[in-house]
Amino acid sequence: MPTITEEDVLSALKSCYDPEIPVNIVDLGLIYKVNFAPAPADIPDQAKQDVTVDMTLTAQGCPEHVNISAQVKSRLEQLPGISNCSVNVVWTPPWTPERLSPEAKKQLGID
Numbered sequence: 001m002p003t004i005t006e007e008d009v010l011s012a013l014k015s016c017y018d019p020e021i022p023v024n025i026v027d028l029g030l031i032y033k034v035n036f037a038p039a040p041a042d043i044p045d046q047a048k049q050d051v052t053v054d055m056t057l058t059a060q061g062c063p064e065h066v067n068i069s070a071q072v073k074s075r076l077e078q079l080p081g082i083s084n085c086s087v088n089v090v091w092t093p094p095w096t097p098e099r100l101s102p103e104a105k106k107q108l109g110i111d
Contacts, residue, residue, distance in 0.1 A: 029099025039083030048083040
C-alpha cells in the first residue's frame with residue numbers, strides 16, 4: 001500500500017468547505033500543518049498511518065468549527081492508508097486574507 005503524503009491529504013481536503021464561504025478549506029488557507037505517525041499495527045502487511053491536522057478558521061467565534069472538523073476527520077479516514085485522523089483547531093497564527101490561494105482570491109473576486 002503506498003504511503004499517504006501531505007499532497008494526498010491536501011488534495012482530499014479540497015472537497016471540504018466552510019459552509020459560509022464557497023471556497024474549499026485548503027484554498028482558504030485554513031490548513032496549517034499535517035503530521036503523520038505509524039498507526040498501531042493490527043495487520044502487519046497493511047501499514048496504515050494516523051494523521052493529525054492543525055487547522056484554523058476564518059473567525060474565532062465560527063459556529064461551524066465542529067462541523068468543519070468533523071468533515072476533515074471523516075474525509076481523511078476514507079483514504080486508504082489512513083487509520084485515524086485527529087483535528088486540532090488552532091488560533092496561532094491567526095488567519096488573515098493573505099493566506100488565500102490565488103484560486104480562492106479569484107473565486108471571491110479579491111485582487
